[in-house]
Amino acid sequence: MKDIIRIAVQKSGRLSDDSLSLIKECGIKFYNGTGKLKSTAINFPIEFLYLRDDDIPGYVADGVADLGIVGENELVEKDKKVEIIKKLGFSKCRLSLAIPKGEDYPGIAYFQGKNIATSYPRILGNYLKSNKVEASIHEISGSVEIAPSIGLAEGICDIVSSGSTLMMNGLKEVEEIFRSEAVLISNPDMEPGKKSIVEKLLFRMNAVQQGKGNKYILLNAPNDSLDRIISLIPGMRSPTVLPLAQEGWSSVHSVLSEDQFWENIVELRQAGAEGILVVPIEKMVL
Numbered sequence: 092m093k094d095i096i097r098i099a100v101q102k103s104g105r106l107s108d109d110s111l112s113l114i115k116e117c118g119i120k121f122y123n124g125t126g127k128l129k130s131t132a133i134n135f136p137i138e139f140l141y142l143r144d145d146d147i148p149g150y151v152a153d154g155v156a157d158l159g160i161v162g163e164n165e166l167v168e169k170d171k172k173v174e175i176i177k178k179l180g181f182s183k184c185r186l187s188l189a190i191p192k193g194e195d196y197p198g199i200a201y202f203q204g205k206n207i208a209t210s211y212p213r214i215l216g217n218y219l220k221s222n223k224v225e226a227s228i229h230e231i232s233g234s235v236e237i238a239p240s241i242g243l244a245e246g247i248c249d250i251v252s253s254g255s256t257l258m259m260n261g262l263k264e265v266e267e268i269f270r271s272e273a274v275l276i277s278n279p280d281m282e283p284g285k286k287s288i289v290e291k292l293l294f295r296m297n298a299v300q301q302g303k304g305n306k307y308i309l310l311n312a313p314n315d316s317l318d319r320i321i322s323l324i325p326g327m328r329s330p331t332v333l334p335l336a337q338e339g340w341s342s343v344h345s346v347l348s349e350d351q352f353w354e355n356i357v358e359l360r361q362a363g364a365e366g367i368l369v370v371p372i373e374k375m376v377l
């Protein structure tokens with residue numbers, strides 16, 4: 092039988108859209124009708140399992156799935172035997188301690204002897220231990236932010252992204268415990284046949300990620316300023332320089348990160364560059 096790999100992705104939630112978009116951007120085609128628990132790609136040997144994110148580390152550790160996409164926060168909390176093979180750069184957030192807005196906060200010792208509500212008892216427990224703070228951890232699975240207002244706990248430990256949930260609940264963030272983003276995880280004991288499929292998938296994901304981080308830039312420049320302009324946008328090996336129909340001018344094509352582009356834009360214009368176009372790159376293989 093031909094080898095096929097299985098990837099576990101979140102069925103419905105904050106990770107779902109970005110996980111599936113990344114796979115689509117890798118040129119993999121599949122149908123994922125709503126309510127489906129499983130589907131198979133039509134042009135790549137991969138099968139999808141649609142699960143709750145809490146279950147993904149366990150399924151990958153048990154080998155029911157070979158790969159999974161999950162938030163690092165969930166992975167560390169579940170503490171399963173899996174490997175992170177790629178950081179994916181989306182669903183960025185932090186796990187933080189928060190207390191009611193009006194409270195003075197002298198430092199982590201504030202939590203000594205207090206009650207803290209969280210869905211992340213393991214990460215919080217380790218953090219308190221390493222800071223030599225003894226507190227009661229109350230594990231709850233949702234709506235952690237209301238715990239202080241209903242008298243369940245004096246503080247909370249929860250995921251923060253924009254901070255607006257904390258603000259709306261009269262809380263303030265006082266300690267950042269952990270930074271998280273979506274990661275691609277793998278079962279550590281995969282057979283060689285499956286491993287080579289995973290390598291192919293990783294190659295595609297890297298090409299997509301490289302493309303996203305870079306832009307294709309085209310500009311017109313007078314020939315006497317070409318040296319200066321080339322030094323500002325050196326590109327992958329070196330920029331392409333093509334003559335324009337107008338004598339004494341060239342078109343310069345190069346690749347650079349968006350940050351580099353904004354850093355160099357003033358100098359490029361001072362050097363005589365004009366008609367500057369910045370175009371997205373879909374895939375990039377170095």
Ligand code: PRT
Nearest residue numbers: 104105106143144145162182184250251252253254255256
């Ligand atoms: O149903 P299932 O169990 O699969 O999903 P879930 O409800 O457990 O998880 P989900 O979809 O909410 O989040 C999945 C993952 O997304 C998390 O494990 C994190 O890695 C990541 N992520 C990124 C977030 C957030 N941002 C986020 N803002 N997870 C949760 N939140 C919640 C947080 O719990 C709090 O209630 O959003 C609120 C805070 O957001 P701000 O923007 O108001 O600060």
Ligand code: ZN
Nearest residue numbers: 143144145146
């Ligand atoms: Zn969950």
